[in-house]
Structures are given as structure tokens and as C-alpha cells.
Amino acid sequence: MENRRSQAGVPLSYRDCIRIHTLAYDALWSYRKIASTVNHTSPSTAHKVAHGLTSAPKTKRGRQEFLSSEERKHLVAVATKSAENRHKPLWEIALLRNIKASDDTLRKAFAEKGFHCRVACKKPFLD
Numbered sequence: 001m002e003n004r005r006s007q008a009g010v011p012l013s014y015r016d017c018i019r020i021h022t023l024a025y026d027a028l029w030s031y032r033k034i035a036s037t038v039n040h041t042s043p044s045t046a047h048k049v050a051h052g053l054t055s056a057p058k059t060k061r062g063r064q065e066f067l068s069s070e071e072r073k074h075l076v077a078v079a080t081k082s083a084e085n086r087h088k089p090l091w092e093i094a095l096l097r098n099i100k101a102s103d104d105t106l107r108k109a110f111a112e113k114g115f116h117c118r119v120a121c122k123k124p125f126l127d
Contacts, residue, residue, distance in 0.1 A: 075113075
């Protein structure tokens with residue numbers, strides 16, 4: 001919950017917010033009456049606090065993910081299962097799980113789980 005301010009510029013306490021909410025919905029007071037009673041708030045502040053506590057949760061914006069986190073986890077598990085699978089291209093690993101996706105989508109999905117298609121560096125011999 002964001003901090004609401006009274007007319008004096010002082011942030012309202014959690015207790016004041018609960019009191020405003022209770023007076024608005026349980027006692028059915030007007031916002032003017034609430035404003036004159038609670039810490040000299042304005043009617044608009046009382047309205048914002050009363051409706052702010054009951055607002056619906058915000059939905060996620062933007063494009064939905066093509067692959068869920070479970071599918072990504074399974075793809076990485078299949079890719080790291082054996083040495084043979086580690087050498088397969090990403091699209092073949094996706095076909096093993098019956099997933100049809102573009103190369104870019106698969107590369108991003110693997111990268112999010114920390115799997116980057118790189119050839120391992122040669123380690124020098126310790127003498």
C-alpha cells in the first residue's frame with residue numbers, strides 16, 4: 001500500500017488508513033465526515049484510501065510467455081541428460097519434448113535457465 005498524505009503533508013499511518021476504510025464501508029460515513037474526523041485529511045484523500053484498499057489486483061501486462069517455466073526447466077533437463085543430448089541442436093531437443101518454437105525462443109528459454117550453447121574451453125594440463 002502506498003503512503004497517502006494528509007493535508008498537512010504528513011503521511012497517514014496504517015491505523016488511520018484502516019480507520020478510514022472502516023468508517024467508509026462499515027459505518028457508511030461520507031468522505032467529508034471521515035475527513036473532518038481523521039487527522040484533518042481531505043475528502044479526496046479519504047476516498048483514495050478507502051478505494052485503494054479494495055482495488056482489484058493488477059494483471060500482468062505485455063505479451064504472454066510462449067514457454068512456461070516448467071517447460072523451460074524440462075528442456076534444460078533433457079539437454080543435460082546425456083552427452084549425446086548436449087551435442088544436439090536446440091530444435092532437436094525441443095522435438096524430443098514435442099515443443100514447436102523458433103530458434104530465438106529456444107535460445108532465450110535456455111539462456112534464462114543458465115544453459116548457453118558454448119563449447120567448453122580446453123583446460124590446461126597441470127604439471
